[in-house]
Amino acid sequence: MKRILRILALLVWLAGATIWVATGANCGWTKTSVPVKTLDTVTGIEGITYQDKFLPGVDFLGAALAGAGLLAGASFFFRKAKANQPQQNQP
Amino acid sequence: MKLTHILPLLTLATATAVSAAPESFDFKDPKGVNNAVFSLDAPLESVNGSASGISGTVLFDPENPGATTGKIVVAAESMTVPNPMQKEHLHGANWLDVAKYPEISFEAKSLANVKTEADVTSAEVTGTFTLHGVAKDITVPVKLTYMKDKLSARVPSLKGDLLVLRASFSINREDFNIQKGQYEDKVSPTINLTLSIAGAAVK
Numbered sequence: 001m002k003r004i005l006r007i008l009a010l011l012v013w014l015a016g017a018t019i020w021v022a023t024g025a026n027c028g029w030t031k032t033s034v035p036v037k038t039l040d041t042v043t044g045i046e047g048i049t050y051q052d053k054f055l056p057g058v059d060f061l062g063a064a065l066a067g068a069g070l071l072a073g074a075s076f077f078f079r080k081a082k083a084n085q086p087q088q089n090q091p
Numbered sequence: 092m093k094l095t096h097i098l099p100l101l102t103l104a105t106a107t108a109v110s111a112a113p114e115s116f117d118f119k120d121p122k123g124v125n126n127a128v129f130s131l132d133a134p135l136e137s138v139n140g141s142a143s144g145i146s147g148t149v150l151f152d153p154e155n156p157g158a159t160t161g162k163i164v165v166a167a168e169s170m171t172v173p174n175p176m177q178k179e180h181l182h183g184a185n186w187l188d189v190a191k192y193p194e195i196s197f198e199a200k201s202l203a204n205v206k207t208e209a210d211v212t213s214a215e216v217t218g219t220f221t222l223h224g225v226a227k228d229i230t231v232p233v234k235l236t237y238m239k240d241k242l243s244a245r246v247p248s249l250k251g252d253l254l255v256l257r258a259s260f261s262i263n264r265e266d267f268n269i270q271k272g273q274y275e276d277k278v279s280p281t282i283n284l285t286l287s288i289a290g291a292a293v294k
Binding site for chain 1 (some may be wrong): 122123124125126128135136139141143171173174175176177236238241244245253255287288289
């Protein structure tokens with residue numbers, strides 16, 4: 001169990017970091033939409049519309065680190081299984 | 092005075108009166124391009140967003156741009172930021188309280204330092220800015236571009252003129268009782284606003 005939790009912690013941290021890097025390593029807050037600019041050729045005004053897109057930020061990275069920390073921390077509540085436990089002598 | 096003398100004078104007077112009448116420009120944009128951009132400095136990342144729910148009317152006389160008056164209204168609910176939590180806070184009771192104060196408006200009262208070159212007029216407009224239920228007189232630089240007979244280029248089914256209004260200015264959120272004295276280390280008290288809007292006068 002101890003080992004499973006630690007492996008899970010590592011996976012959570014790696015998955016979070018990989019997603020964060022793969023989506024552009026956004027150093028701001030997590031965004032669920034991004035502004036898209038369109039130019040009105042007659043007036044020269046730049047219109048702004050928002051396109052749904054998940055862009056994880058440092059808070060996402062922090063949440064992944066916290067999740068990994070919790071899992072790793074929980075692993076300390078489990079005792080390591082003793083490999084060579086002495087067998088009790090039968091009468 | 093003979094009737095033959097009076098008629099041309101009357102015609103001239105009528106023509107002058109017609110040409111001097113200000114045009115009423117409606118800023119409810121059917122193309123949805125009109126927007127107001129806002130930004131506030133913050134430690135990690137500045138809060139940037141925009142509002143699209145713009146309406147209002149401006150009376151503009153191309154022969155006398157200095158007499159321009161009008162009111163522009165922004166629907167507070169239309170203010171958007173890319174972060175959902177920031178948007179929730181922005182609209183919430185502790186910040187803009189959009190449920191209680193659904194409109195942000197600017198009512199132009201007078202123009203000063205009016206300079207016109209061709210169809211472009213720059214001026215300083217003084218008016219009442221209302222935000223979060225607080226009305227305050229402010230003066231902001233504005234640029235007005237009059238585009239005669241250009242409405243059909245934008246909306247083919249309509250004929251008329253366009254008026255493009257651009258303004259960039261800053262306000263202090265504390266002047267409008269928005270978290271006065273609070274969170275100054277997290278969100279700057281200064282709000283930068285940029286307005287780029289086009290109005291149409293249908294003929």
